[in-house]
Amino acid sequence: xxxxxxxxxxxxxxxxxxxxxxxxxxxxxxxxxxxxxxxxxxxxxxxxxxxxxxxxxxxxxxxxxxxxxxxxxxxxxxxxxxxxxxxxxxxxxxxxxxxxxxxxxxxxxxxxxxxxxxxxxxxxxxxxxxxxxxxxxxxxxxxxxxxxxxxxxxxxxxxxxxxxxxxxxxxxxxxxxxxxxxxxxxxxxxxxxxxxxxxxxxxxxxxxxxxxxxxxxxxxxxxx
Ligand SMILES: NC(=O)c1ccc[n+]([C@@H]2O[C@H](COP(=O)([O-])OP(=O)(O)OC[C@H]3O[C@@H](n4cnc5c(N)ncnc54)[C@H](OP(=O)(O)O)[C@@H]3O)[C@@H](O)[C@H]2O)c1
Numbered sequence: 001x002x003x004x005x006x007x008x009x010x011x012x013x014x015x016x017x018x019x020x021x022x023x024x025x026x027x028x029x030x031x032x033x034x035x036x037x038x039x040x041x042x043x044x045x046x047x048x049x050x051x052x053x054x055x056x057x058x059x060x061x062x063x064x065x066x067x068x069x070x071x072x073x074x075x076x077x078x079x080x081x082x083x084x085x086x087x088x089x090x091x092x093x094x095x096x097x098x099x100x101x102x103x104x105x106x107x108x109x110x111x112x113x114x115x116x117x118x119x120x121x122x123x124x125x126x127x128x129x130x131x132x133x134x135x136x137x138x139x140x141x142x143x144x145x146x147x148x149x150x151x152x153x154x155x156x157x158x159x160x161x162x163x164x165x166x167x168x169x170x171x172x173x174x175x176x177x178x179x180x181x182x183x184x185x186x187x188x189x190x191x192x193x194x195x196x197x198x199x200x201x202x203x204x205x206x207x208x209x210x211x212x213x214x215x216x217x218x219x220x221x222x223x224x
Contacts, residue, residue, distance in 0.1 A: 001030045002202045004195075005045035007060035008052030009034025012132075013074070016191035017049055027195055035060070045069060047198050053134075054078050061085075064092055070201045074100045074194055076139030086208055093204040097211045098139025100193045102218060104167070105211040107182040108144050111169045114180060115148040121171035121178075123148065125155045128166040133159060140167055164189070 004021060008014045014034060021031045032045040037056060041063060047070040050060040057075040061082075064071035072095040073086075086094045099105070115123065127141040137145075137155040144167060145152050165184040170177060184190070197214050 001028055002046040002199060003032035003044060004029050004198060005032050005041065005043075005048045005060075005063075006034045007048055007050035007063075008036070008056055008075075010036055011051060012187060013051030013191060013194075016187050017051070017194060020188060020191050020195055024195070027199060029195055029199060035063075047072065047202050049073075049194055049198050050075055051194070054082070058082055061094075064094075065089075068092055070198070070204070071095070072100075072194065072198050072201055074098070074190065077135040089208055090206055092206055093201050093209065094207070095197055095201050095209045095214070097197075097214075098143050099165075099190070100197060100211070101184065101189050102193055102211070102215060103189070104140060104182055104184075105215050107167070107180070108147050111144055111180055112147050114169065114171060114178065118171040118178065121173055123150055124168075124170040124172070125150055126157065126168045126170070127155065128158045128160055128163050130162045130164065131159045138165065138167070140165065144169065 006014050006017050018031055021029050033043045035041055048060050048064045050057050050073040052075055054075060054077055057073045057078060061071055068091060070093045074097060076098050086096055125141055125145055127138045129138055137157045141155045142152050145155050164187055166181065168179055168181040170179040200214060200217055
């Protein structure tokens with residue numbers, strides 16, 4: 001059993017993570033404890049899963065390094081300097097993804113392919129999230145934009161009710177229009193994926209990992 005410290009335990013993602021760990025003992029993960037802003041940690045753990053704030057993510061990263069344990073963050077809108085720091089990490093396994101869902105990762109690959117196939121088409125990227133979301137456009141939309149060289153400032157967005165997360169890429173000419181859409185129906189999509197990534201990260205060597213590494217692992221695993 002790997003012991004998980006959830007950073008941002010009282011948040012929407014923190015609560016979903018705790019519930020799913022407890023509901024799925026077959027995952028081989030156990031809830032070691034949670035942390036909120038300013039709290040100290042006095043219990044043992046093997047991996048930190050952080051979904052909090054940029055400040056919270058940096059505090060949790062320092063904690064993971066101090067204890068030489070694996071660190072996974074899905075917190076968005078992280079400062080470039082911190083991203084660089086995580087990318088340079090050599091003492092612990094570190095994972096970061098602005099969207100931890102494997103299906104969103106593959107969706108981004110589809111959009112990349114489409115951008116090549118529909119070269120010359122006008123592109124529009126649009127995202128919709130819940131009204132509580134602090135950053136806009138979403139980290140996922142920025143990621144998709146970067147993947148196809150689309151200017152981030154041209155990504156359009158809406159904040160509607162409790163929408164979990166919808167991302168669309170539309171390719172158009174005056175004659176036709178193609179839209180690819182990924183719609184997350186439940187926050188558990190991210191929480192469940194984060195738990196699978198955390199379990200895998202505990203088996204990884206020291207260094208920095210992204211969704212590409214996890215997707216490669218899953219694809220290889222599927223071929224066994
Ligand atoms: N990568 C992905 O796939 C993915 C998916 C979903 C969400 N996210 C991202 O994950 C983050 C959290 O999302 P959420 O919807 O769970 O937000 P949320 O409901 O606002 O929860 C954030 C939690 O973090 C706590 N927190 C604030 N500062 C902290 C600190 N310094 N140390 C520890 N905890 C701290 C907050 O406490 P207070 O309320 O007391 O401030 C709150 O309980 C956001 O950046 C969001 O964009 C990413």
